[in-house]
Amino acid sequence: MALLTPGLLALGVSFLVPLVWLARMSLNRTVGPAELQPAVSPQSYIDVLTDGFMWKVAWHTLWLGLLVTVLTIVVSYPIALFLARTRSRLRGLLMALAIAPLLTSSVVRTFGWLILLSDDGVVNSALRTLGITSEPLVLTNNVTGVVIALVEIMMPYAILAMIAGFGRVSKNLEEAAGSLGAGRLRCFVRITFPLSLPGVFTGALMVFVLTISAFITPRLMGGGRVFVIATEIYDQATTTLDWPRASALSVLLLLLFGVFLVLYQRLFRMVEGK
């Protein structure tokens, strides 16, 4: 118990206190730009929830989260499965390579994608040289760019989370299925894939949560044209200077996380069959 104290203290100071402060702030009243009136009022929540634009942003955020999650899982799954099962001596090195992108900040990686995907960037010049396109594809300052960059940024997290959740996938089970007459495809569909689902769900939750709270990448890659809840909070807090409203949005985003966590646990239990 004593060993828990430093952790609990740190968590309390850095997480719980700001959270309470945030909740309190959301109940204050805004009387003018950057002018607050201490109050206990649901006004900010009413404002947010009755604002059609906010609903659009929320819907957009969810949609982006789901799209990025699905794409990230699809491209990360084979890598994670390979890493989880390989007995190669290169496993350590390959693991390190898969996780290495985490060493650079997502700001740097987003700028990298901005350069790669710009009108005269590597991707577009390659497409033009190969004669696939005549006009450059618009891959930056829009949702396409945001999705591409987010998927790449989320991959290491997805791979790590999935490997951790692949504990039930085992060589022996696949061999048993083989001896019973299952070829490779049927073995994957009937044995490997169902057993890897806990890993897929862990990875998906992780990516989804990170995506709907992502701020830097939608901001930079979206060029101010992609609105998500996180960028909206930032705008409300720094541009409009409406702190209660920014706080109310934050609290609502937090509630959204909570809802998804509960749904996820339900789903997870269903898959595990317990």
Added chain:
Amino acid sequence: MEDAYLVLNKLTKTYPNQPRSAVHEVEIDVARGEFISLLGPSGCGKTTTLRMIAGLITPTSGRISVDGTDITSRPVHKRDMGLVFQSYALFPHMSVGQNVEFGLEMRRIARGERRRRVAEALDMVHLSHLANRRVSQLSGGQAQRIALARALVIEPTVLLLDEPLSNLDAKLREELRVEIRRIQQEIGITTVFVTHDQDEALAMSDRLVVMSEGRVEQVGEPWAIYETPKNRFVADFIGRTNMFDGQVVGRDDGVLRVEIAGVGTLSVRAPEADLATATVMVRPHRVRIEPAQQMANELKGRVVQSSYLGDVESVVIDVNGTRVLAERAHSGRPLAAGATVGLGWGDADAYVIPQ
């Protein structure tokens, strides 16, 4: 062998960067319906051999055939072999019944017949009442019975058992040993059983294959392997034994006289031996402690250690610096360390290892 069913012909597996073959030119013929055990210390190649038969490992060279058909290059899912693992390998996301049904589904057998055969298989292992259980609710013994039912329901050509009893506790192991043998004989399936446990191998098999360092050391019926091992390795690996190396000093009427330094001259029945040196083997249970009548070989020694095992007493005796293991059917108080005792055995109790 005339009616060989499963034939391993010069089966070899070599891994890159390893000086020694994991399995080297293994030749085994298994008759139809025979229960054969591959026995040896870990790393002897027994599991590799089994996995090659199953199709899970591709041999470097050599052939495998079943009932006259070469199956060396046939993939695992087309081999029709029942496989049981040490770890049970039941599919955790399926019920017991679904596990057993899996192989039949893969064979696209109609639903009605599937049901019937699953019920039969579960009945065979006396676990019909568990059909709807989840795998995680099974005990180890139940899990392995289900694994056996799952392997047999597809009516495989050969049943392959990879240390199936090693994860179970002693009592259950013995119970399942009897049950596996019963089922095997009932349906008359050709079976290859891999184990490092010699009691299991001796008790269950029609024949044993003793392996060491990727090679077959000896093939034979359990009693023959135990009583007449072909070399020192087999003698030492199967059961406990006393081995004495010495010079042959005489021979008379089928009895060899062998001089063992420090111990004396031993008499041993060895019909065909014409040797200058010989290794004499005598099993501990053949050594009498304080024999009532005169014996061909008699020694005196000091008790170093005595282990009381209930039914028998296992005694280590020092004879002039040579350790001799003896066993006596127990009769009361065990021998005290330090006591001087007489030992004896007949010339037919000992055996000359052919080397």
